[in-house]
Amino acid sequence: MGQVPAATRALRVLRYLAGQPDPVTLDRLASEVGIPRSTAYHLLTAMIEEGFVTHLPEQHRYGLGVAAFEVGSGYARQEPLQRISRRHLATLVDAVGQSAHLAVLHGRDVLYVVEERAPGRPPLVTDVGVRLPAHLTASGRAVLAQLSAAQVRALYPDRNAFVDRHGAGPRSPSALKTVLAETRQRGYAVEHGEVTPGFASVAAAVLDHNAHPVAGVAVTYPDDAGLDVGAAVVATTRCARALTRRIGGDPAY
Numbered sequence: 001m002g003q004v005p006a007a008t009r010a011l012r013v014l015r016y017l018a019g020q021p022d023p024v025t026l027d028r029l030a031s032e033v034g035i036p037r038s039t040a041y042h043l044l045t046a047m048i049e050e051g052f053v054t055h056l057p058e059q060h061r062y063g064l065g066v067a068a069f070e071v072g073s074g075y076a077r078q079e080p081l082q083r084i085s086r087r088h089l090a091t092l093v094d095a096v097g098q099s100a101h102l103a104v105l106h107g108r109d110v111l112y113v114v115e116e117r118a119p120g121r122p123p124l125v126t127d128v129g130v131r132l133p134a135h136l137t138a139s140g141r142a143v144l145a146q147l148s149a150a151q152v153r154a155l156y157p158d159r160n161a162f163v164d165r166h167g168a169g170p171r172s173p174s175a176l177k178t179v180l181a182e183t184r185q186r187g188y189a190v191e192h193g194e195v196t197p198g199f200a201s202v203a204a205a206v207l208d209h210n211a212h213p214v215a216g217v218a219v220t221y222p223d224d225a226g227l228d229v230g231a232a233v234v235a236t237t238r239c240a241r242a243l244t245r246r247i248g249g250d251p252a253y
Contacts, residue, residue: 009035010043014052014068018210023056023063023150054154063150069212070106081206081215082114084246088239089116089217095235098221102206103139104214106131108155108163110140113215132195133163135176138203139216141189142240145180146205146213152180169194188233189216198223202233204240207249217243 012033017024024032030040044062047053051067085102092100099117103110109131134140135156144152153173156162162171169191170176183189192200203218217240221227244250 006043009033009039010047013040013043013047014064017053017062017064018068018212020063022148023054023059023061025061029062054150056150063148066107066151066154069147069151081243081247085114085215085217085243086116088242088246089114092116092217092219092235092239093118096219096221096227096232098219098225098227098232100217100219100236100239101139103137103143103216103218105134105140105143105216108134108161110134110137110143110216112139133165135162135179136165136169136191136194137216137218138189138191138201138220139218141179141183141191142203142205142216142218143213144176145183145189146207146211149177152176166194166197188237189218193223202229202236204237206240206243206247208244209248209250211250214247215243216240 013029016029016033026037026040026044029044030037033040035043044053044055048055048065051065052071053068054063054065056063082102089100089102093116097118099115099121101112101116102114103112112128112130112132115128132140134144144155156173156176159172162176164171170179189203190201195201199220199222201218201220203216205213206215206217208214217236219232219236221232
């Protein structure tokens with residue numbers, strides 16, 4: 001029972017950090033959470049070691065770590081979001097005539113949890129249960145583009161963090177930063193032949209009530225499908241926004 005207060009304080013720290021738009025200073029965190037500065041420091045140190053918090057020493061600030069995001073996105077890997085998303089994905093497939101899927105971030109990979117295959121379309125590598133490098137997939141880019149710079153940097157600290165499949169896609173933190181900046185400016189993610197040669201994808205992120213990305217919705221299509229890509233983008237982002245609202249995210253998204 002003696003550990004319960006410490007656990008409660010740690011959870012309060014996580015909840016507070018999750019609600020902030022940017023990393024915060026130790027003094028501000030301690031004041032807002034209502035705990036002594038020394039207690040906050042020791043809690044943060046332990047949480048950094050476990051990956052739930054990341055420290056930005058040059059800014060003297062603390063933010064959420066990758067482990068916190070993985071715990072938060074665990075909801076998306078469970079039945080509720082899968083069950084909720086199936087009808088929306090089926091509607092998306094009907095609208096574009098191509099296969100669609102839902103994926104969640106798992107470390108530096110995306111894990112595909114739902115697939116709706118369009119009639120007559122061949123099976124894709126993005127089958128349920130498959131994991132692929134997030135930085136190469138449209139779904140992963142849609143999710144990564146909604147993370148803070150500190151969270152992306154924690155996932156991809158150097159060139160060794162990047163996996164190559166077909167010689168295409170970002171291979172360094174700076175290259176990934178450019179891709180994600182373009183994704184945010186565009187409002188949706190794309191990939192072309194970086195997962196499977198001859199296929200392309202468009203994707204958009206599903207956000208929770210804290211505007212954190214819990215999943216990516218994507219449509220994948222062959223290069224020669226003659227797809228109206230603009231219409232596919234509209235349908236995909238509409239699906240992602242519907243799911244965002246369905247799980248209690250910002251209705252204005």
